[in-house]
Amino acid sequence: MSKKNRSGIVYSTNPEFEFSDNEDDIQTLPPTQQDLRIWLERKGGGKVTTAVKGFTGTLADLETLGKLLKNLCGSGGTVKDQEVQIQGDHRDKVIAWLLSKGYKAKKAGG
Structure with missing residues (x-):
């Protein structure tokens, strides 16, 4: 079963109701208009992750960015909840890499 958030719609009594998924309408902004925040998050067991938040665009483009960043760092990670970890x-x-590619990025949180 899909775990997609359906914006709280569970049931409709309208027989002509059709759910429209707004993910198709989202377009990826160019790098100069992206405003990314880079966070350091502490996980259990003393582990830390670098999180890139604030990306506006399609999931495919976010996954591509995530793959490039993971290759750059030579480390594992994931893309979920609209952020790269x-x-x-x-x-x-x-x-440094994001700024060289034209993104607006800066450190956030503590």
């Missing part, structure tokens, strides 16, 4: 503290490397 990279294992380890790679904030400086990620920010």
